[in-house]
Amino acid sequence: MEVVRVEGLGKTYPGGTKALEDVSFSIDQGEIFCLLGRNGAGKTTLLRILATQLKPTVGRASVLGHDVLAEPQAIRPHIAVVPQEARPQMLLSPYDHILYFCLIRGQSRAQARERTQKVMEDLGLWEHRDKLASDLSGGLRQRLIIAMAMVADPEVLFLDEPTIGLDPLGRRSVWSMLRALTKKGATILLTTHYLDEAEVLADHLLIVDKGRTVFLGTVDEAKGDTGVGMRVIVEPAAGNGSTAPEILEPKSAEEILAIVERGLREKRKVTFKPASLEDAFIKIVGGSIEVENT
Numbered sequence: 001m002e003v004v005r006v007e008g009l010g011k012t013y014p015g016g017t018k019a020l021e022d023v024s025f026s027i028d029q030g031e032i033f034c035l036l037g038r039n040g041a042g043k044t045t046l047l048r049i050l051a052t053q054l055k056p057t058v059g060r061a062s063v064l065g066h067d068v069l070a071e072p073q074a075i076r077p078h079i080a081v082v083p084q085e086a087r088p089q090m091l092l093s094p095y096d097h098i099l100y101f102c103l104i105r106g107q108s109r110a111q112a113r114e115r116t117q118k119v120m121e122d123l124g125l126w127e128h129r130d131k132l133a134s135d136l137s138g139g140l141r142q143r144l145i146i147a148m149a150m151v152a153d154p155e156v157l158f159l160d161e162p163t164i165g166l167d168p169l170g171r172r173s174v175w176s177m178l179r180a181l182t183k184k185g186a187t188i189l190l191t192t193h194y195l196d197e198a199e200v201l202a203d204h205l206l207i208v209d210k211g212r213t214v215f216l217g218t219v220d221e222a223k224g225d226t227g228v229g230m231r232v233i234v235e236p237a238a239g240n241g242s243t244a245p246e247i248l249e250p251k252s253a254e255e256i257l258a259i260v261e262r263g264l265r266e267k268r269k270v271t272f273k274p275a276s277l278e279d280a281f282i283k284i285v286g287g288s289i290e291v292e293n294t
């Protein structure tokens with residue numbers, strides 16, 4: 001089932017900045033769809049249009065079959081949004097955060113207690129329920145923010161840079177949680193400028209640069225389309241004075257075999273490095289993702 005549909009979407013901000021131009025794609029139920037691009041590429045703009053927080057200038061977008069401009073009220077009960085750099089209230093416990101959220105959304109006390117416990121257990125937060133948010137690690141804080149988005153049981157979840165500033169363990173814990181949510185039928189659109197995050201999570205990937213689509217497809221297609229292949233690193237032979245390793249890009253099984261045979265003969269260390277999304281990104285966008293991130 002198609003959950004999100006975007007056709008020829010564009011956004012020009014008052015003042016003239018063209019943040020998005022002619023973007024089209026769709027997202028199926030149960031997918032993690034990653035919107036990848038450098039800072040300023042237009043990711044937040046696109047996410048906010050789909051979350052009915054911002055109006056497009058041209059084109060159409062619909063979520064769960066409802067047009068974002070014509071029927072935003074029909075969309076909002078079914079979605080949840082985690083904005084860029086959301087923070088919990090540091091002096092509340094995780095339990096109170098989620099319980100109050102349920103109450104604000106109109107659930108009875110009994111319902112709210114039951115729902116809070118369920119969501120906290122699902123997201124691995126139950127054992128931390130009585131701590132202060134300020135005493136949680138970054139990964140747990142972000143889980144708490146996501147838990148608050150989850151209590152309404154949204155069909156579609158929009159997350160803007162959900163793992164920014166987290167340590168590697170915290171990022172992995174968020175990744176596994178998001179994957180678990182899609183297994184239960186949720187559909188997720190997340191923005192990121194982390195290539196490893198997109199590589200691990202994305203069922204489909206939209207790479208935007210300066211508001212335009214530069215790639216739409218799977219991670220494997222991104223690598224395949226750009227022809228980035230496996231790299232083979234051959235360490236220099238002992239005693240020949242050179243310290244620079246050779247970096248080779250074999251195109252066939254024969255070439256790989258020849259490299260391995262030479263490595264054995266010359267007693268050189270040979271390391272295989274699979275093609276990464278980073279290699280593909282550099283070829284697609286024409287530069288590293290870090291360039292404009294400073």
Ligand SMILES: Nc1ncnc2c1ncn2[C@@H]1O[C@H](COP(=O)(O)OP(=O)(O)O)[C@@H](O)[C@H]1O
Nearest residue numbers: 013017019037038039040041042043044045046
């Ligand atoms: N409210 C706004 N008014 C004017 N320009 C904006 C506004 N929000 C974002 N922009 C501009 O639109 C472009 C895309 O921004 P954004 O969607 O935030 O990108 P990203 O999330 O990929 O970093 C940038 O050039 C940014 O400066």
Ligand SMILES: [Mg+2]
Nearest residue numbers: 043044084160
């Ligand atoms: Mg952004």
